[in-house]
Amino acid sequence: MYHTPVLLSEALHYLLHDGSRLILDATVGSGGHAKAILDARGNVTVIGIDRDAMALEVAAERLKEYSGRVFFFMGAYTELDSALGSRGNVDGVLVDHGMSSLQLEDSHRGFSYSGEGPLDMRMSGTGQTASDLIESTDMAGLACVLERYGEVARPRRIARSIKNASQKHMMRTTADLKAAVENAFGRRVSPGLLSRIFQAFRIAVNRELELLQEFLGSILRYVNRNGRLVFISYHSLEDRMIKEFLRRESAECICPPGTPVCVCGRRPALELLTKKAIKTANEEIARNPRARSARLRAARVI
Numbered sequence: 001m002y003h004t005p006v007l008l009s010e011a012l013h014y015l016l017h018d019g020s021r022l023i024l025d026a027t028v029g030s031g032g033h034a035k036a037i038l039d040a041r042g043n044v045t046v047i048g049i050d051r052d053a054m055a056l057e058v059a060a061e062r063l064k065e066y067s068g069r070v071f072f073f074m075g076a077y078t079e080l081d082s083a084l085g086s087r088g089n090v091d092g093v094l095v096d097h098g099m100s101s102l103q104l105e106d107s108h109r110g111f112s113y114s115g116e117g118p119l120d121m122r123m124s125g126t127g128q129t130a131s132d133l134i135e136s137t138d139m140a141g142l143a144c145v146l147e148r149y150g151e152v153a154r155p156r157r158i159a160r161s162i163k164n165a166s167q168k169h170m171m172r173t174t175a176d177l178k179a180a181v182e183n184a185f186g187r188r189v190s191p192g193l194l195s196r197i198f199q200a201f202r203i204a205v206n207r208e209l210e211l212l213q214e215f216l217g218s219i220l221r222y223v224n225r226n227g228r229l230v231f232i233s234y235h236s237l238e239d240r241m242i243k244e245f246l247r248r249e250s251a252e253c254i255c256p257p258g259t260p261v262c263v264c265g266r267r268p269a270l271e272l273l274t275k276k277a278i279k280t281a282n283e284e285i286a287r288n289p290r291a292r293s294a295r296l297r298a299a300r301v302i
């Protein structure tokens with residue numbers, strides 16, 4: 001089974017326009033959005049980036065019938081020069097954050113508490129694993145990860161239990177992490193709390209927010225005029241960063257508040273296409289509960 005693409009018709013609606021020729025799917029995953037883009041427009045070429053080799057393998061197999069219209073790049077979506085090569089600027093960019101259900105359901109990847117596997121969580125398969133990160137981070141740092149990325153209450157209590165287990169070399173598997181959380185409370189804990197704790201370590205291991213910040217800082221250089229940007233995010237911090245980027249780049253005036261007449265001469269780079277984030281409709285959530293927290297924001301390059 002493939003990952004089910006989230007907010008699919010909404011994403012296509014904002015992403016494609018009459019001049020769309022080259023689209024960057026910056027998080028191609030198993031290619032659900034990319035396939036719909038290729039089906040919707042016979043004259044569009046898609047460049048699909050993913051840092052996960054397994055995701056790219058699945059996408060390449062799934063999209064082989066579109067050969068010549070779809071190209072893949074394995075790496076982080078911040079590697080735009082290498083990913084786009086000599087193809088030039090794009091007419092649309094889709095970023096569908098987070099992880100795919102293929103990653104979540106593969107217990108060898110360590111993203112989920114529901115199957116036992118190594119405490120890995122690396123999307124790219126390189127760099128430090130979640131187990132390494134826990135070992136090399138002190139208790140206060142772990143509490144910070146839990147609070148910031150997992151919005152977890154009582155982060156220090158959980159961090160202490162995780163650190164204790166790690167110091168006894170008992171933090172190697174997803175079951176070890178789950179057990180350490182349960183030990184912190186002396187009882188079983190809710191699936192919601194476990195999900196947020198696993199999410200927190202996934203975000204830290206993959207430096208997801210740092211890469212998003214870097215991407216937002218450079219993406220406008222790679223998009224043609226009238227090009228579209230579509231972001232789907234699943235975490236409040238991600239959504240806040242995207243919202244702030246769109247607000248800043250679409251602002252008509254950046255004079256300090258109280259300046260009587262505008263003197264900044266600012267020309268906005270973006271026009272907002274979504275005034276508020278678009279949320280998943282109830283029918284989609286009923287079909288795909290993982291879409292529940294999705295937020296879509298879109299803009300047009302002026």
Ligand SMILES: C[S@@+](CC[C@H](N)C(=O)[O-])C[C@H]1O[C@@H](n2cnc3c(N)ncnc32)[C@H](O)[C@@H]1O
Pocket residue numbers: 003004005006026027028029030031032033034049050051052055075076077078096097098099100123211212
């Ligand atoms: C939610 S899935 C995308 C699903 C895809 N839209 C589909 O329809 O199948 C997110 C994907 O983004 C990839 N990813 C996350 N952060 C990335 C980054 N900074 N650079 C490149 N790929 C990234 C993950 O490996 C994952 O495969």
